[in-house]
Amino acid sequence: MNLLLLLPEDFVAEGRARLTGRRLQHVREVHRAGPGDELKVGLLGGSMGRGRVLGLDEEALELEVELGEPPPPKLPLNLLLALPRPKVLNRVLASAASLGVARIVLVNAWRVEKAYWKSPRLDPENTRAQFVLGLEQARDTVLPELRLARLFRPFAEEELDGWAGEGLRLLAHPGAGEPCPRAVEGPCTLAIGPEGGWIGAELDSLVRAGFRTVDLGPRILRVETALAALVGRLY
Amino acid sequence: MNLLLLLPEDFVAEGRARLTGRRLQHVREVHRAGPGDELKVGLLGGSMGRGRVLGLDEEALELEVELGEPPPPKLPLNLLLALPRPKVLNRVLASAASLGVARIVLVNAWRVEKAYWKSPRLDPENTRAQFVLGLEQARDTVLPELRLARLFRPFAEEELDGWAGEGLRLLAHPGAGEPCPRAVEGPCTLAIGPEGGWIGAELDSLVRAGFRTVDLGPRILRVETALAALVGRLY
Numbered sequence: 146m147n148l149l150l151l152l153p154e155d156f157v158a159e160g161r162a163r164l165t166g167r168r169l170q171h172v173r174e175v176h177r178a179g180p181g182d183e184l185k186v187g188l189l190g191g192s193m194g195r196g197r198v199l200g201l202d203e204e205a206l207e208l209e210v211e212l213g214e215p216p217p218p219k220l221p222l223n224l225l226l227a228l229p230r231p232k233v234l235n236r237v238l239a240s241a242a243s244l245g246v247a248r249i250v251l252v253n254a255w256r257v258e259k260a261y262w263k264s265p266r267l268d269p270e271n272t273r274a275q276f277v278l279g280l281e282q283a284r285d286t287v288l289p290e291l292r293l294a295r296l297f298r299p300f301a302e303e304e305l306d307g308w309a310g311e312g313l314r315l316l317a318h319p320g321a322g323e324p325c326p327r328a329v330e331g332p333c334t335l336a337i338g339p340e341g342g343w344i345g346a347e348l349d350s351l352v353r354a355g356f357r358t359v360d361l362g363p364r365i366l367r368v369e370t371a372l373a374a375l376v377g378r379l380y
Numbered sequence: 381m382n383l384l385l386l387l388p389e390d391f392v393a394e395g396r397a398r399l400t401g402r403r404l405q406h407v408r409e410v411h412r413a414g415p416g417d418e419l420k421v422g423l424l425g426g427s428m429g430r431g432r433v434l435g436l437d438e439e440a441l442e443l444e445v446e447l448g449e450p451p452p453p454k455l456p457l458n459l460l461l462a463l464p465r466p467k468v469l470n471r472v473l474a475s476a477a478s479l480g481v482a483r484i485v486l487v488n489a490w491r492v493e494k495a496y497w498k499s500p501r502l503d504p505e506n507t508r509a510q511f512v513l514g515l516e517q518a519r520d521t522v523l524p525e526l527r528l529a530r531l532f533r534p535f536a537e538e539e540l541d542g543w544a545g546e547g548l549r550l551l552a553h554p555g556a557g558e559p560c561p562r563a564v565e566g567p568c569t570l571a572i573g574p575e576g577g578w579i580g581a582e583l584d585s586l587v588r589a590g591f592r593t594v595d596l597g598p599r600i601l602r603v604e605t606a607l608a609a610l611v612g613r614l615y
Binding site for chain 1: 479517519562599605
C-alpha cells in the first residue's frame with residue numbers, strides 16, 4: 146500500500162480523517178507509523194496529498210489530511226477481457242487498476258466456463274475492492290470503469306463499437322504474426338482472450354469490429370502477464 | 381499448460397513417453413484428450429514437437445513423441461531481483477520464465493525481511509517447479525539460470541559486473557525521471573528492488589556498477605507487473 150485511500154465518510158471534520166479496519170492494521174503493521182509521521186493519502190476519485198498521523202492505537206488512526214495534488218493520468222486504454230477464472234480475476238483487476246487502465250469490459254467467450262459468471266468475485270463489492278488494492282499500490286485515486294457483458298455476440302456486434310470509441314483496436318493473439326505496435330500516443334482498445342483463446346467466430350466478430358490481431362512473439366503468456374507486457378509496450 | 385514438458389526419464393522407449401501424476405491429471409481434466417489426440421510437447425532443455433496420445437487412463441498417459449522444433453529464443457535479459465515475499469516469489473519466477481528471461485539473481489536488500497531467505501519456496505525443487513510452470517505456459521523448454529545472493533554488498537561490488545556482462549544496465553525505480561528505453565536490441569540487465577525500494581547505499585552500489593535509473597512513469601507497480609511491463613517495453 147503506497148497510498149492510503151480515503152473515502153468521504155472517513156472525514157470526521159474538515160481536513161481530519163479517522164480510519165479503522167484494514168487500513169489501520171496496515172499502517173500499524175506494515176508502515177509502523179507513529180504520531181507525527183506523514184503518509185501519502187488520496188481521496189477516492191479525488192486528489193492526493195499527505196496525512197500526518199495525529200494518533201494511532203488499536204482502535205483507530207487519526208490523520209490530519211492535506212490534499213491538492215492531482216492523481217496520475219489514466220492511460221487512454223480500454224481493455225476488453227474475456228472473463229478470467231475466478232482465481233485469476235482478482236489479480237487481473239488489481240493489476241489493471243495499478244497500470245492505469247481507464248475502462249474494462251469483462252466479456253463472455255466460448256472458452257469461458259459458464260460457472261465463472263456465478264463467482265462472487267464478480268460482485269461489485271469485490272471488484273471495487275480489487276481496484277482499490279491496485280490504486281493503493283500505484284498511487285492513484287480513480288477507479289477504472291467496469292462493465293460486464295455476459296453475452297458475447299450482442300456486445301461485440303452492437304455495443305462494442307460505441308464502447309471502444311476512437312483509436313486503435315488491437316487483439317492480442319499469440320502467433321498473430323504482426324508485432325504489437327509500440328508507443329501509441331492516442332486511445333486504444335485492447336482485447337485479450339480466454340485461456341484457450343477466442344474461437345473463429347469470435348475472432349471474426351472482433352475483426353469486423355475493427356480489431357487488428359497482434360502478438361508479443363511466440364510465447365503464450367498468462368492474462369495478467371500479457372496485460373502488463375502489452376501496456377508496457379503500448380504506452 | 382500449453383506445452384507438456386517431458387523429462388528424459390519419462391521415455392520408456394525411443395519416441396515413447398509415459399506420464400503420471402500432475403501432467404496426467406492435467407491432460408485428463410483440462411485438455412480432456414483421448415487416444416489419437418495430439419498435444420504440444422517439449423523435452424526439458426531440448427526441442428519441442430508433438431505427442432500423439434496412445435493410451436490414457438487413471439494410471440498413466442502414453443504418448444508417441446516426435447521432437448524437432450527448436451524452443452523459442454530466450455530474451456538476452458538478466459534479471460537482478462531483490463528477493464520478493466514468499467507469497468509473491470512463485471508467481472514472479474513462473475512469470476519471468478514465461479517471459480523468456482534468461483538469467484535471474486535473487487539478491488538481498490535492506491528492505492528484504494530476513495525471514496524471506498528461510499522460505500522453503502527457495503528450495504531448488506520449488507524454484508524449478510515454478511520455472512516449469514512458466515515454460516509450460518509459454519511453450520518453452522529451457523529453464524532460466526537462477527542464482528541466490530544472500531549478501532548484497534559482496535555480490536553488487538565484486539560479482540555483479542561479471543554476472544551482468546555486456547549490455548545495458550537498468551535499474552527500475554518509480555519516479556526516476558528518465559523513461560525506460562524501448563526496443564533495445566542487445567543484452568540488458570534489469571534490476572528491480574524490494575517492495576519498499578532500495579536504500580541509498582544500495583542505489584549507490586548499483587549506480588557504481590553501471591546501472592541507470594529509469595521508470596515507467598509515476599505509478600508504483602507490484603514486482604510481477606513491473607517485470608512484465610518492463611519486458612514488454614524493452615523487447
